[in-house]
Amino acid sequence: MKAVCLKAPFTVCIEEVPIPERKPGEALLKILSASLCGSDVNAYRGGGKKFSYPSVIGHEVVAEVAGIDDGRPFKKGDRVLINPYVYCGKCYPCSLGHTNCCESLQVLGCGAAKGAMSEFFVHPDHLLVPLPDSIDLLTAPLAEPLAIALHGLHQAGIGQSMPTKIEYAVIIGAGSIGLLAAMACRHFGVAPILIDILDSRLSYAASLGFTYTINSASRDAVQAISEITNGVMAKAVLEMSGATAAIQSTLSYASYCGTIAYTGWPSSMTTLDTSLITLKELTLKGARTATSELAEAVTLIEEHKIDVSPILTRTVTLEEIPAALKALSDHPEEYLKITALF
């Protein structure tokens, strides 16, 4: 079978490898489509923290069950979204049900665990999310980044039930995850305020109907948020860029008693003016990967509550993935998501 192999930084190719063998408790999956992610680009550039070259990339993947034990919730031919977060089930965070924070979490194609961008893949059969046939294969893999965005929202108190009314959410980073978060905010009745330093990203967000966009490189974002929110600032702040300056700015973007969720991974240590946390009595929360949000994302897409198709920039074939990955690395500003149809 063919697999998208990252041999070394900046060296990606299609390789012929044996079809993996399924063990009890695992499903053999025929991959149908997969999207490229920023972490695939990171690994391509040699920046993947624990990526062990050579390996296969890919964690935003949908598949058809090609082999599975009897008596499981899935059968041959069923469509599934792969849950790419493989947890141990035994450590302290797993015992609390926070499997997304597993002490030995393995993310497909991001560390030691092999990614799923290959014609076939084996995966634990409890880490599969049912995928209705009505969801088209081009947008189906985007349920995974939507789940990441949803987890950020939930950590900031935004969701189906909101004990505290949240009128505005500042979203820092208007890339794929930021736009998906903005779509989800809109669905939950919260007005998103998108912040980025690229005008092209912000004008694309505006074209999707997101009226509050701020370029923090050319405008005083605190002033702009204050004007939009009548001086209150944002009850929820979603940090989705990982940039040090952006992380620091979250404390001044938040309202009194606001909540900030940090999804972006900073590359180095960030200092914060903690006096603002005390002064405003802020709640700071991490937001890492996702759990039940994968199924939630599939349902929101299936029920046409969130249309993720605007973040799909380009469609390619399996053979075209290496060139697409290079293009994404060379010109990240030109793309949101690239999906490969297998």
Ligand SMILES: [Zn+2]
């Ligand atoms: Zn991803």
Ligand SMILES: [Zn+2]
């Ligand atoms: Zn664990």
